[in-house]
Amino acid sequence: MFSAAALQSLKRKRLYEQQVEQLGNYQLRIHDQMIMLEGAKATTETVDALRTGAAAMKAMQKATNIDDVDKTMDEINEQTENMKQIQEALSTPIGSAADFDEDELEAELEELEGAELEEQLLQPATTAPAAPVHVPAGKQPARPVQQRKNTEEEDELAALQAEMAL
Known part of the structure; x- marks a missing residue:
């Protein structure tokens, strides 16, 4: 096998x-x-x-424990408050600017604005020609800009604004 x-x-x-x-x-x-x-x-x-x-x-x-964090945050808040007080003290007007009464100044300004409005209303109305509906294409001649004469009150106001800018 x-x-x-x-x-x-x-x-x-x-x-x-x-x-x-x-x-x-x-x-x-x-x-x-x-x-x-x-x-x-x-x-x-x-x-x-x-x-x-x-x-x-x-x-x-x-x-860094919680007491230290609280102390630091208190110091930051104190310094922030001191800075606000310093900025407020520096922005407080002194001298003749501190003697102005705000309400009195606002009343005077309203009076001046009222007088100016009254003056404008008393001036005779001028009729202007109707504005053109369509402006023709092409170059237009430049219009001379008319200078408006300042009133005495406007001159005073401009002088006051110039003084305030100092």
């Missing part, structure tokens, strides 16, 4: 197949172990980073 050599070869073949399968399982187990080690290393590094962050935060909180 079968030769002894053929049976021996078949037995060796099966032994080799078992050996190959066993070595494949070893490799698989080693590969699995490497993955587990990489995961453990990543976990350890993450935990170490979290510990370092927590320790740094704790150190910062020791250096």
Whole structure:
């Protein structure tokens, strides 16, 4: 039937197949172990980073407590209030400008405006020609700008405004 050599070869073949399968399982187990080690290393590094962050935060909180923050905020508010007072003191009029009564100045201004309006109403009405509906195309000659004469009151007002600008 079968030769002894053929049976021996078949037995060796099966032994080799078992050996190959066993070595494949070893490799698989080693590969699995490497993955587990990489995961453990990543976990350890993450935990170490979290510990370092927590320790740094704790150190910062020791250096800055709520009383220090409140004190600093109070100092900032105090300095802000001081600056407002300084700015208010600098903007308060002094000398003759401080002697003006605002109500009196407003009444005088209203009186001047009323007099100007009255003067305008008393001037005779001029009838102007109707404005053209259509402007012809082409270049138009420039119209000279007529200068309006200032009234005495307007001159005084301009002088006062010039003084206030100083």
